[in-house]
Amino acid sequence: MDPLDPNPKAYVDAALALHGYSLSPQAHQAVSENFARIAAIAATFLGHPLGAHDEMAPVFRPREPR
Secondary structure (H helix, E strand, C coil), X not given: CCXXXXXXXXXXXXXXXXHCCCCXXXXXXXXXXXXXXXXXXXXXXXXXXXXXXCCCCCCCCCCCCC
């Protein structure tokens, strides 16, 4: 799914078919709506290109247990 041009219903249909799952119409609608929200949030970030001097986020590295 392209977050700048989302089609959440098609994405949900394809993902369910790929994994062999099915949902009730109500659940399918709810999942599609959530993916539409996620795409809208992602679009706010993906619309801004990163420059060569932008820093990457730090990587979380858990410590060894004591």
